[in-house]
Amino acid sequence: MINIAVLGYGVVGSGVVEVFYKNRESIQKKAGQEMEIKYILDVRDFPDSPYKDKFVKDFDIIANDESVKVVAEVIGGIEPSYTFVKTCLEKGKSVVTSNKELVASKGAELLAVAKEHHVNFFFEASVGGGIPIIRPLHMCLAANEIVEIEGILNGTTNFILTKMIRENMSFEAALKMAQELGYAERNPAADIEGHDACRKICILASLSFGSHVYPQDVYTKGITQITPEDVAYAESCDSVIKLIGRAKKMEDGRISAMVCPMFVSHESQLSTVDDVFNGILVKGDATGDVVFYGKGAGKLPTASAVVGDIVDCAKATDTSTSLHWEPSEGKNVVDKSENETAMYLRVKSDEVKVLDVARKLLGDIRVLSREGQPSDEFAFITPIAKEAVIDAAISRLESMGAEILGEVRILEC
Ligand SMILES: NC(=O)C1=CN([C@@H]2O[C@H](COP(=O)(O)OP(=O)(O)OC[C@H]3O[C@@H](n4cnc5c(N)ncnc54)[C@H](OP(=O)(O)O)[C@@H]3O)[C@@H](O)[C@H]2O)C=CC1
């Protein structure tokens, strides 16, 4: 018999308990043994819950109960989650988590603690909600060198962009809906400013390239500055705007990583990933492109990934050797200025010559137009150039009185 404890009874935690009891029989068969949720830890009271006898408020009850072999941490944030997770691992309990903030900042350390104590630290739910991506990366694609990963990694922002573009809903109304549906982070700034997607690309990059990539080293921009005008220009060149996380191994071994809104051509599979769905494109040197698609947030999809990890912990006889990356000093990510990209720019200027200046500085720009375009608005896409070169061109345009109204990178297909 495997006893389980669930830390946190919010959106994901309540989903874990619900899925576990709904499908308990088949879950136990897959695990090859009987399983029971012995404790649920939460700061709140749930007097009307059918599981009310399982609730505890004191973490030490769980930590000191040797019969608890697997702990699901679904509280979120760094503390007290980090202390709880580390304590459980040190006490010989496997831990599964959906907490990407924790994995992105402490993953290498917690994987090492798990190894030292012959238990597992699994986090399938930390990227892509219900989409299997962590296990495929380190197991099914183990034969490959991963060359690049790019994807729509945040359900909330993809839901907001879809509602704004398809249904003309306001940003605020779409965000409120995402919160009500349980998609958003406790502080939704983490979603809309891109930090959640950044944590996820850091986890994928760390696992794929073998050394810890820290969120603070990854250039991150959210969707708050995207306007209907930018959307219209994207449509004019057969593209949609999506928040993309991207990581690539450079020839010198360093990692290029960033999170930002991008024009995604209709030719790309990612362009059709809408609503709360996530899509993750992995380029392996043997497989070529592999795309993972599914619901990236929400109670039951996320719970599915957490419970899948619990089953794997129950079956494991020792620490997984393939789920691993090394600690790093954070010098493994190239500076944003070194990245190469094509860029859409929307510029306000009284002088048509801004286009000539842009051409002179950047080369063959592609001029865009939209319905209702004011005479003092210019939009164009630059050729691929180093970010440093594009930044210098922007400064030059600003120095001649132009105002940059929009700036969105182009995802190469
Ligand atoms: N929601 C989603 O779709 C997804 C979420 N995740 C991640 O899963 C984690 C949980 O998310 P979610 O379920 O949405 O968050 P919630 O805020 O809904 O749930 C967290 C729960 O933990 C409780 N809690 C807070 N502090 C403590 C504590 N010290 N001890 C015990 N319980 C505590 C909270 O109580 P109270 O509310 O009173 O503070 C709440 O009930 C986060 O890391 C999130 O990023 C990952 C994938 C998808």
Ligand SMILES: N[C@@H](CC=O)C(=O)O
């Ligand atoms: N807030 C996150 C939840 C899942 O990770 C998202 O919207 O993707």
